[in-house]
Each structure stands twice: as C-alpha cells, then as structure tokens.
Amino acid sequence: MEVVVFGAGSLGSLVGAVLARESIHDITLVGRQPHVEAIRETGLRLEGELEAHVQPRATTDGRDLEGDLAVVTVKASDTAVAAEALATGSFDAALSLQNGMGNEETLAETLEATVLAGTASYGAIYRQPGVVTCTGLGEIVLGARDGGSSALAERVGEAFTATGLETIVVDDMPRRLWEKLAVNAGINPVTALADVDNGAVLEAPTAEIARAATRETARVARACGISLSDQEALAAMETVAAETAANTSSMRQDVRAGRRTEIDAINGYVVTRAAETGLEVPTNRLLRALVRTWERGLGHR
Numbered sequence: 001m002e003v004v005v006f007g008a009g010s011l012g013s014l015v016g017a018v019l020a021r022e023s024i025h026d027i028t029l030v031g032r033q034p035h036v037e038a039i040r041e042t043g044l045r046l047e048g049e050l051e052a053h054v055q056p057r058a059t060t061d062g063r064d065l066e067g068d069l070a071v072v073t074v075k076a077s078d079t080a081v082a083a084e085a086l087a088t089g090s091f092d093a094a095l096s097l098q099n100g101m102g103n104e105e106t107l108a109e110t111l112e113a114t115v116l117a118g119t120a121s122y123g124a125i126y127r128q129p130g131v132v133t134c135t136g137l138g139e140i141v142l143g144a145r146d147g148g149s150s151a152l153a154e155r156v157g158e159a160f161t162a163t164g165l166e167t168i169v170v171d172d173m174p175r176r177l178w179e180k181l182a183v184n185a186g187i188n189p190v191t192a193l194a195d196v197d198n199g200a201v202l203e204a205p206t207a208e209i210a211r212a213a214t215r216e217t218a219r220v221a222r223a224c225g226i227s228l229s230d231q232e233a234l235a236a237m238e239t240v241a242a243e244t245a246a247n248t249s250s251m252r253q254d255v256r257a258g259r260r261t262e263i264d265a266i267n268g269y270v271v272t273r274a275a276e277t278g279l280e281v282p283t284n285r286l287l288r289a290l291v292r293t294w295e296r297g298l299g300h301r
C-alpha cells in the first residue's frame with residue numbers, strides 16, 4: 001500500500017516506522033522540522049518495546065500527496081488543517097487514530113476519500129529528531145466509522161498486520177470510540193492536572209474523580225444510542241490505567257510541554273453531547289474548566 005502518515009510526532013512516527021519495516025509498503029511521513037530533516041538524513045529510529053530503523057519518505061508539506069491510505073495522527077485541534085492539506089491530494093481512504101471525538105466527521109466534511117475510524121493503544125513518545133520510543137505495546141482497532149463491515153477496512157487491517165502492527169478490524173467502531181473516550185475522559189485530565197502517572201487514577205483520592213468522569217461518559221454514550229454500561233466503561237478505564245500504570249498520559253505530556261491539550265475533543269465533547277441530551281455531567285464540566293483555565297494562561301508563562 002502507498003500510505004501517508006499525516007502527523008509524524010509520537011504516535012505517527014511509531015506507526016510510520018512499523019509500517020515501513022520489511023519494505024512491504026511505500027510510506028511517506030508528514031511532519032515538522034527538525035524531525036523531517038533527520039529522517040531524510042539518517043532515517044527514523046524506533047526504540048523501546050518495538051525496534052526499527054527505517055528510511056521512509058518525509059516531508060513538511062502535506063499538500064498534493066497521493067496514495068491508497070492517509071493515516072491521520074495530528075492532535076485533534078489540528079485535524080481541520082490536516083484535512084484541508086489532504087484534500088489537495090488523492091486517497092482511497094483516510095484513517096484517524098486520534099483520541100477524542102469529532103475527528104472522523106471533520107475529515108469526512110473535507111475529504112472525498114472514505115473515512116475509517118480507529119483507535120491506538122500503543123504508547124509513543126517523540127524523543128529527538130529522527131527518534132521515537134514505544135513506551136507500551138498495544139493494538140490498532142479500526143473499521144467503518146458508522147459501524148458494520150467494510151472491505152476497505154479489511155484491506156487496511158491486512159496491510160497493517162503484514163508489518164507486525166497489531167490490528168483488529170471491528171464492526172462496532174462507534175461503540176469502540178465511546179469506550180476509548182470514557183477511558184481518556186477519566187485518565188487524561190486527572191493525570192494532567194495532578195501531574196501523576198496513569199496508575200494513580202486507580203488510587204484515592206484521584207480514583208473517585210476519574211471514575212465519575214468515566215461513568216458520566218458512559219451515561220452520555222447510552223443517551224446517544226450506544227450500548228456501553230457504567231461497568232464496561234469503568235472496567236475499560238481501570239484496565240488501561242493498570243496496563244499503562246507507569247505511562248505519562250498524552251494530556252499530561254501536553255501540559256508538561258506547555259502545549260494546548262485535547263480537552264475539547266475529550267471532556268469537552270462529553271459536556272456538549274450531555275447538554276444535547278439533557279444530562280448533567282458535573283465532573284467532566286469541572287475537568288474541562290480547569291484544563292481550559294490552565295490553557296488560557298499559556299501565552300503568559
């Protein structure tokens with residue numbers, strides 16, 4: 001497959017590096033300098049729980065690219081810009097592996113390509129130009145964004161699996177996205193605000209806050225017609241927190257680096273959908289307010 005990975009930061013570089021192994025596929029990474037220059041000069045090195053040293057194409061210009069698939073791995077707030085750039089090129093499919101909700105809709109509004117939905121539970125951290133670390137093995141879950149079967153999703157799943165990227169193709173992506181949202185709504189803002197590893201949300205006093213945010217998300221999911229019980233959502237959140245106990249969540253990474261977070265696509269999305277369905281979600285509202293307030297001070301630090 002000809003694959004463009006749009007957003008060669010932590011996750012995009014990991015996915016791009018694994019897909020480029022064995023030279024089965026033709027991979028182009030779209031990213032920023034100085035990472036792009038380092039990949040061109042010395043290749044892309046993946047370290048940690050997965051290892052690779054590969055030489056994919058790399059560019060800072062995401063316009064006028066072509067391929068079978070565009071994998072989108074920018075932060076949620078950059079999805080619209082990524083979609084505009086990708087729309088100048090030509091692809092059969094686009095696949096979001098981002099956290100938060102609304103990314104697939106943003107891509108579908110702009111792109112002619114079929115938009116697939118996906119989640120990633122690999123852990124990745126960008127270390128330095130040309131180097132990314134895999135901090136946790138996981139899997140890619142992908143499928144048709146409205147659910148059901150998709151021959152295109154099967155083809156992408158086979159292409160990913162051929163390189164060793166653990167991938168499952170499912171027919172219930174809407175539910176999977178809500179479950180991942182419930183996980184992120186509990187873990188991400190709590191670990192970012194308290195500046196703790198993911199495992200801390202399993203213990204008092206943060207456990208109570210994370211559980212409340214996750215439970216509220218499950219309730220909103222059900223109001224939106226998704227079958228996700230409180231118990232299922234809590235089990236998913238606590239399993240991820242236990243499996244990634246020593247990890248720094250992506251929102252905590254953003255806060256530590258002084259960057260904007262994905263709060264609007266995660267807890268903000270829960271608050272918006274709750275308002276539409278007449279539900280109260282006080283914990284998600286509080287977490288969104290605290291992270292937004294922190295973001296407002298960004299330019300002044």
Ligand SMILES: NC(=O)C1=CN([C@@H]2O[C@H](COP(=O)(O)OP(=O)(O)OC[C@H]3O[C@@H](n4cnc5c(N)ncnc54)[C@H](OP(=O)(O)O)[C@@H]3O)[C@@H](O)[C@H]2O)C=CC1
Nearest residue numbers: 007008009010011012030031073074078098099120123124
């Ligand atoms: N890291 C992880 O372990 C995981 C991440 N995710 C999700 O994946 C998504 C990406 O996360 P992550 O990889 O951590 O984020 P990063 O910020 O590390 O990576 C995104 C990269 O895309 C670049 N970028 C954004 N817009 C453009 C553009 N127009 N042209 C070129 N490059 C661009 C960014 O540059 P710049 O910063 O300069 O804008 C950045 O280098 C998020 O939704 C996250 O929640 C999901 C599971 C695990």
Ligand SMILES: CC(C)(CO)C(=O)C(=O)O
Nearest residue numbers: 187240244247248249250
């Ligand atoms: C699953 C989890 C919480 C892993 O850290 C994640 O997706 C993130 O950090 O954004």
